[in-house]
Amino acid sequence: MKIIAIANQKGGVGKTTTAVNLAAALAEKGVRTLLVDLDPQANASSALGCLTEEGGSLYSCLVGADFAAAKVRETRLPRLWCIPSHMELAGSEVSLARNENHLVRLSEVLEPLRVLNRWDVCLLDCPPSLGILMTSALASADGLLIPIQCEYYGLEGLAKIVDLHERICAAGVNPHVTIEGILMTMYDGRTNLSRLVVDEVRRVFEDLVYKTIIPRNVALSEAPSHELTVMEYSPNSPGARAYREAAAEFIRRQPQAMGDPVPPVPSTSELSTAPTAQVPSGPLSAAPAPVAAPSAAPATISPPVSPLPDAWQVGSPAPAPARPDPTSVPPNPFGAPFNPDV
Ligand SMILES: Nc1ncnc2c1ncn2[C@@H]1O[C@H](COP(=O)(O)OP(=O)(O)OP(=O)(O)O)[C@@H](O)[C@H]1O
Numbered sequence: 001m002k003i004i005a006i007a008n009q010k011g012g013v014g015k016t017t018t019a020v021n022l023a024a025a026l027a028e029k030g031v032r033t034l035l036v037d038l039d040p041q042a043n044a045s046s047a048l049g050c051l052t053e054e055g056g057s058l059y060s061c062l063v064g065a066d067f068a069a070a071k072v073r074e075t076r077l078p079r080l081w082c083i084p085s086h087m088e089l090a091g092s093e094v095s096l097a098r099n100e101n102h103l104v105r106l107s108e109v110l111e112p113l114r115v116l117n118r119w120d121v122c123l124l125d126c127p128p129s130l131g132i133l134m135t136s137a138l139a140s141a142d143g144l145l146i147p148i149q150c151e152y153y154g155l156e157g158l159a160k161i162v163d164l165h166e167r168i169c170a171a172g173v174n175p176h177v178t179i180e181g182i183l184m185t186m187y188d189g190r191t192n193l194s195r196l197v198v199d200e201v202r203r204v205f206e207d208l209v210y211k212t213i214i215p216r217n218v219a220l221s222e223a224p225s226h227e228l229t230v231m232e233y234s235p236n237s238p239g240a241r242a243y244r245e246a247a248a249e250f251i252r253r254q255p256q257a258m259g260d261p262v263p264p265v266p267s268t269s270e271l272s273t274a275p276t277a278q279v280p281s282g283p284l285s286a287a288p289a290p291v292a293a294p295s296a297a298p299a300t301i302s303p304p305v306s307p308l309p310d311a312w313q314v315g316s317p318a319p320a321p322a323r324p325d326p327t328s329v330p331p332n333p334f335g336a337p338f339n340p341d342v
């Protein structure tokens with residue numbers, strides 16, 4: 001069982017929407033999926049119709065009074081299970097802080113689930129903070145999936161979570177956790193801003209960024225109010241198709257086969273015309289465009305010169321973005337005033 005933390009300390013970027021709908025799409029593709037709701041807001045539990053009474057969350061497990069397996073609930077969807085959350089989980093921030101081993105406690109709680117071998121993937125829906133629950137999720141995960149909203153402040157949030165990932169690795173708490181991917185969410189094809197943000201994230205993080213882009217889609221925002229995943233609420237909506245595509249990409253990115261066989265990676269032209277991904281053509285596409293696509297020939301292209309704000313310069317995955325060179329920096333797309341609606 002591979003544990004993936006879906007995390008970003010920034011609120012409202014699409015963590016829960018991603019956790020719920022990626023989980024549903026993975027299950028649809030034959031992957032045995034367990035979604036663990038670590039957010040006391042319990043939004044993921046609600047979307048899966050798994051709201052629980054007090055005592056149903058991982059809280060009692062974290063304080064040593066129960067086992068995680070006892071908290072697993074079936075959902076309406078085949079191959080999808082859930083460990084729900086409850087407000088009580090907020091108390092674990094305080095209870096865990098008292099323990100010396102608080103960072104690895106969640107890892108200890110989840111370990112027996114790995115041994116059970118009943119699930120292929122476990123997704124952790126993290127709360128929006130840098131608190132103990134979120135840090136513990138990174139300390140217990142094999143991979144980190146970072147949803148970021150296609151807007152300017154999304155960039156700053158990304159820098160912080162990447163920095164936290166590096167600290168967790170460097171501190172030896174969980175040296176093996178990797179960044180599984182960065183998923184761009186709430187893409188609005190009508191604005192330049194969305195495209196600029198995707199461009200910047202792709203230029204710095206290259207192949208870590210999912211080719212699939214989640215569009216802003218009303219079905220995705222309406223589905224939770226009916227306590228449904230988007231696969232159930234509007235299975236042919238752009239949002240449902242995008243999360244299916246994200247699930248297929250997730251599976252392709254795994255070193256070991258998972259779920260039912262999925263089609264091969266779509267070609268660039270397919271991607272740039274795909275109605276679900278809504279990836280604009282040109283510099284945004286994954287095409288091996290000159291200069292703008294270092295992933296096309298990573299061995300020969302020098303690290304990108306980053307025009308990003310200093311907030312970006314904390315920690316970085318390989319290859320690290322270079323510090324801006326004032327003599328060669330191209331015009332900063334975010335430095336100049338811009339009109340996002342142009
Ligand atoms: N692609 C999308 N299109 C339209 N609305 C979206 C999309 N993704 C998320 N939303 C809506 O945006 C809001 C925030 O999404 P979500 O709850 O998934 O974010 P979050 O990061 O989990 O938030 P929090 O930090 O509070 O846990 C919700 O109302 C959700 O329905």
Ligand SMILES: [Mg+2]
Nearest residue numbers: 015016039043
């Ligand atoms: Mg959430």
